[in-house]
Amino acid sequence: MSLMALITAVAAEPLLAQEQPMSLADCVAQAMDRHPLIQSAQAQYEASLARVRQAKALPQPSLDIDSDLQPGIFEFSDYGERYIGISQTIPFPGRTYLRGRIAGEEAEVVLADVELLKLDVTFQVTEAFYGLIRAEEQVVYASQNLEFTQDFVAMTELKFEAGDVPQMEVVRARVEAASAANQVRVAQNEERLARAGLNFLMGRGPSSTLSIDGDLRIPLGEYDLEEITAMALQGRPEIQRLFSAIQREELVKKEGFMSYLPDFDVGAAKHKIPGEGDTWDVTLSLALPVFFWQPARGEIAEADANLRSLQEEALHLANAITLEVEGAFVSLTSAADQIRLFEEDILTQAEEAYEMYQFAYEQGEIDAIDLIESRRTLNEARTSYADALFNYDVARAAIERSIGRLFQEQ
Numbered sequence: 001m002s003l004m005a006l007i008t009a010v011a012a013e014p015l016l017a018q019e020q021p022m023s024l025a026d027c028v029a030q031a032m033d034r035h036p037l038i039q040s041a042q043a044q045y046e047a048s049l050a051r052v053r054q055a056k057a058l059p060q061p062s063l064d065i066d067s068d069l070q071p072g073i074f075e076f077s078d079y080g081e082r083y084i085g086i087s088q089t090i091p092f093p094g095r096t097y098l099r100g101r102i103a104g105e106e107a108e109v110v111l112a113d114v115e116l117l118k119l120d121v122t123f124q125v126t127e128a129f130y131g132l133i134r135a136e137e138q139v140v141y142a143s144q145n146l147e148f149t150q151d152f153v154a155m156t157e158l159k160f161e162a163g164d165v166p167q168m169e170v171v172r173a174r175v176e177a178a179s180a181a182n183q184v185r186v187a188q189n190e191e192r193l194a195r196a197g198l199n200f201l202m203g204r205g206p207s208s209t210l211s212i213d214g215d216l217r218i219p220l221g222e223y224d225l226e227e228i229t230a231m232a233l234q235g236r237p238e239i240q241r242l243f244s245a246i247q248r249e250e251l252v253k254k255e256g257f258m259s260y261l262p263d264f265d266v267g268a269a270k271h272k273i274p275g276e277g278d279t280w281d282v283t284l285s286l287a288l289p290v291f292f293w294q295p296a297r298g299e300i301a302e303a304d305a306n307l308r309s310l311q312e313e314a315l316h317l318a319n320a321i322t323l324e325v326e327g328a329f330v331s332l333t334s335a336a337d338q339i340r341l342f343e344e345d346i347l348t349q350a351e352e353a354y355e356m357y358q359f360a361y362e363q364g365e366i367d368a369i370d371l372i373e374s375r376r377t378l379n380e381a382r383t384s385y386a387d388a389l390f391n392y393d394v395a396r397a398a399i400e401r402s403i404g405r406l407f408q409e410q
Helices: 003-011 024-034 036-056 095-161 167-201 225-235 237-258 293-297 299-362 368-403
Strands: 062-068 081-090 264-272 279-286
Touching: 024 036, 024 095, 024 167, 036 095, 062 264, 081 279, 095 167, 095 237, 095 368, 167 368, 225 237, 225 299, 225 368, 237 299, 293 299, 299 368
Parallel strands: none
Antiparallel strands: 062 081, 081 264, 264 279
């Protein structure tokens, strides 16, 4: 498919209706199948596997034709001597196998990069999925608040007509209704952007129709920091990548020592001299390690330097992973504490306070500004609660990324 055709297909995708709501697992699976960067990384891995086969391949044989003592450059029928033969370079035993192993470790490095990219995309999809759920809930809260303010305007206008409240109360109610309508528009725009972001991560057109099925309210769990850190230091793709890179450099160093052992060039040619019988010439040649210092200063020295670099990188990576896990763990426990606080205290108090203020306003005991502030406090509590749930879900996904696998796989 040409690039233009691919762009056209993506642009036309919004016309395709989404039949069933997609769960988080559905979204992640589609991202794994369609995300362009993952597809590109998979192709790079396939290319690295092809290089393994190239490294194991023998050199092509050579056809040798030597025509001597010709009267003219193109007068091949009249010659004094002719050699027609074939020659083949044969690597020293074990060298081809070693080159294949080096290419194999390079492929493992590429594979680790693919797995790391999948972890990153999975985290991004998870964050976008829960972000869309939060955005949808914000639209619901904003719509409920708009409905309340519209009813409040109608109620205030009736009170004004009855002479129970001054005109200022009506003005305040209308201003609050206009503000609530604007909040609905803002929430809808954020929902639209969140949906476009999730579509993008799944390799779809940003405007594609998308319906999701999920909930922010994941049951709170208990996690042990030391256990999670140990799993992260064992399961992260970066660890496997470094291990394969170290293995590769050790093999390269070994190949450097094997450069002292020569490859063989073997050939056989039929020797023709007009008027005499045909004879055979057999040749065997091999390289002499006269410049013996070159591998020690070249391939071997480079491999030693790379090994030292990788060892330092491994130390840094271990520290970075430990810090990353601890940061995600702190975010997770903090969000869990906030969720418990909202569920056990703040939400209940905000709802009870709003009901009391609403009753008091209907009885004429308080003015509009007190009821509006009470309603705003309730909305802020609900919004903050949704934010805490979202933060918990994202922190949990961050820990899954840190350990290199899903908790369900433990």
